[in-house]
Amino acid sequence: MRHKHHVSADMVNSWRKIIVRKHKVMLGDKLLYQASQLSHAQRFAKARQAEGVPCHVVPDETPKRPRKVRINSLTGKPYRKVTSDKAGR
DSSP states (O other): OOOSSOOOHHHHHHHHTSOOOOEEEEETTEEEEEESSHHHHHHHHHHHHHTTOOOEEEOOOOOOOOOOOOBOTTTSSBSSOOOSOOTTO
16 A cells, blocks of 8 residues: 655655754763754753753754755746845845
8 A cells, every 4th residue: 555645766865965964962972962953952952951961062064055046937037136145134
């Protein structure tokens, strides 16, 4: 019996190529928690510290992948100009 949402082998192989960042919450040299979002690791560490556990966050230094420019299908132009400065947000 096939499931409603079947995943093909091609889809699995394409997901393996994506590099996932791994931020870690450490207690000495022991790994307590690992998250792909830094804010989740920070929130976990803050909760453990409130419980008296002396843990710390080790951010993953892997550089972020550059985002692809999204093209507006009506105008053929990018939705917004790509800038290295996020001050406009």
